[in-house]
Amino acid sequence: MGKHKTIAKQADKDRDLSSKSSCGLDPGDVYRPAPILDDLAAHPEGASIKLDRKFYESELKELQVELVKMQYWIKHAGYRLIILFEGRDAAGKGGTIKRITEPLNPRGCNVVALGTPSDQQKSQWFFQRYVENFPSAGEIVLFDRSWYNRAGVEKVMGFCTPAQVEEFMLSAPEFERMVVRSGITLLKYWFSVSDDEQEARFRSRLQDPARRWKLSPMDLESRDRWVDFSRAKDEMFAHTNIPEAPWFTVEANDKRRARLNCIRHLLSKVPYEDMTPEAIELPPRKGSGDYQRPPPQRTVFRAQPLPLIVEFLMALEADVSARAWMPELMRSSSTSLRRLEQELAAARPPEELLRCPIAVY
Numbered sequence: 001m002g003k004h005k006t007i008a009k010q011a012d013k014d015r016d017l018s019s020k021s022s023c024g025l026d027p028g029d030v031y032r033p034a035p036i037l038d039d040l041a042a043h044p045e046g047a048s049i050k051l052d053r054k055f056y057e058s059e060l061k062e063l064q065v066e067l068v069k070m071q072y073w074i075k076h077a078g079y080r081l082i083i084l085f086e087g088r089d090a091a092g093k094g095g096t097i098k099r100i101t102e103p104l105n106p107r108g109c110n111v112v113a114l115g116t117p118s119d120q121q122k123s124q125w126f127f128q129r130y131v132e133n134f135p136s137a138g139e140i141v142l143f144d145r146s147w148y149n150r151a152g153v154e155k156v157m158g159f160c161t162p163a164q165v166e167e168f169m170l171s172a173p174e175f176e177r178m179v180v181r182s183g184i185t186l187l188k189y190w191f192s193v194s195d196d197e198q199e200a201r202f203r204s205r206l207q208d209p210a211r212r213w214k215l216s217p218m219d220l221e222s223r224d225r226w227v228d229f230s231r232a233k234d235e236m237f238a239h240t241n242i243p244e245a246p247w248f249t250v251e252a253n254d255k256r257r258a259r260l261n262c263i264r265h266l267l268s269k270v271p272y273e274d275m276t277p278e279a280i281e282l283p284p285r286k287g288s289g290d291y292q293r294p295p296p297q298r299t300v301f302r303a304q305p306l307p308l309i310v311e312f313l314m315a316l317e318a319d320v321s322a323r324a325w326m327p328e329l330m331r332s333s334s335t336s337l338r339r340l341e342q343e344l345a346a347a348r349p350p351e352e353l354l355r356c357p358i359a360v361y
Contacts (some may be wrong), residue, residue: 051256061348063263064103071104073272078137080184081270084146087191088229089219090201092252096191096259097142100266104140113144126150126168126173135182147172151236156228157221169239176245186245187269189262190233191252195226 024220074081083100085093101109112133121129135141150168154160179186193201200222205215222229241247248265252258 012156050254051260056256056260059260060099060263063260063267064099066267067100067263068103069274069276070267070270070272071108074140074270075108075138076275079270080135080137081140082135082179082184082186083140083142083266084148084186084188085142085191086146086148086152086189087250087252088198089212089222090192090198090205091191091193091244092255092258093144093191094214095255096250096262097144098123099259100142100263102323108138110135110140110319111142111144126164126171134179147175148236148240152229152232153218153222155232156225157218169236172240173242176240176242180244185270187266188247190237190247190249191258192249193252197253199223237335301335 065259070350073079087093097111109145112130114129114133117129130147133143147168150160151165151172155165176186176343183330202215202219205211237247250258250262
């Protein structure tokens with residue numbers, strides 16, 4: 001834990017360095033991997049050795065404890081923090097957000113992932129729907145993609161006009177300066193991933209039904225516009241990398257390193273102190289006296305019509321009592337629903353298998 005004690009002290013120094021920059025990122029404020037993970041810089045992009053899981057989990061646990069300390073201080077001090085997560089599709093933004101928010105109190109930490117704007121929102125000031133989600137005193141807001149959609153996907157995919165993009169490039173720096181002047185700390189992270197690694201993650205999502213929702217038609221379209229997105233990102237950085245709110249690039253070919261490095265950097269940017277309350281002692285539980293709780297009422301639910309009964313019976317197929325009466329036809333995936341219904345009607349399963357007692361309080 002000793003390596004985390006200097007984080008709060010370093011925060012003021014980092015903020016002073018960034019304020020001295022005249023053209024965006026000052027050399028002292030450029031994002032670099034944490035010293036304990038500096039082997040990442042020694043490898044070309046995409047060639048680093050994957051971080052050991054045990055080491056990763058140990059470091060993540062310590063950093064998440066620091067995140068909880070940070071949130072206690074933010075709530076006490078009335079601090080307001082906004083964190084933007086931008087980058088390539090499948091670069092690991094969502095996984096990093098999950099590890100940051102995992103240990104935090106959700107009442108003071110919100111994740112904002114806005115969808116396509118409605119017709120009403122399209123008629124509003126461009127930044128309006130984002131401002132509506134800004135933090136109050138003592139709150140943290142993480143944007144899973146943000147107003148920078150205008151300079152990235154909207155521009156490349158043709159969802160906005162060149163005039164709208166030009167206006168955004170002029171307005172965004174002034175908007176962010178206004179946000180910072182109001183007392184909000186604004187951190188902007190760009191997650192960078194190689195095209196080979198992105199392709200591998202796309203294919204992994206296609207093969208996993210539980211994660212397939214992460215791959216949208218827009219993601220597939222972006223595969224063919226890699227260079228266009230690179231050009232848009234470079235132009236965006238040139239216009240919006242300002243001293244008040246610089247960009248920090250996270251090399252994300254190794255998700256574990258990216259998560260640890262991003263969390264370390266985040267902690268270094270908030271001048272928090274350890275304000276964790278002391279652990280309380282639980283007094284002995286008081287007895288219930290002479291009160292006796294009534295027995296729970298039970299309602300018996302009979303079997304439902306097909307096809308729910310089919311799912312219920314198939315779940316019981318491994319049970320010996322179920323096999324005793326369940327017809328062989330039940331286990332054939334090629335059986336038509338009508339024929340299966342006839343077999344079930346003839347089989348007449350035991351009454352106890354059709355009972356499902358549910359306690360009602």
